[in-house]
Amino acid sequence: MPEVHFTLRWPDGTEERCYSPSTAIKRQFDVGETYALAEFLARARAGLTEASDRVAAKYGFACTAAMGQLARIEARGREFEARDGASVVCVAIEG
Structure with missing residues (x-):
């Protein structure tokens, strides 16, 4: 199966590189x-x-x-639940 890495920008501006074991994640996010x-x-x-x-x-x-x-994504997301208008950007998808 082709691995995919995708980079997110959290509401606080930090970026995180994430992993998916298949291309299924590509149907969920657009760069x-x-x-x-x-x-x-x-x-x-x-x-x-x-x-x-x-x-x-x-x-x-x-x-x-x-x-x-x-x-890990869900735990990180909980940190921003109280923020009005919190959003996440898909910065990159590789693979």
Whole structure:
């Protein structure tokens, strides 16, 4: 499966490079797009869950790396829940 790395810019301006074990994440994000925090988290959840499911279909077990990445994204997202208008930008997608 082709790996994909995607870079996010969080509401505080920090950037984070993230991992997906498949291209499924590409259907969720567009480079340069800004997503409201809740929408971003829903898209990340959908893309990384699909990616993990693809690994499970091919290898017989879910992808712990995808689920770990999702857990990190969700934890980071919780830091900004109280901010009105918090949004996340997809800076880059590689792979």
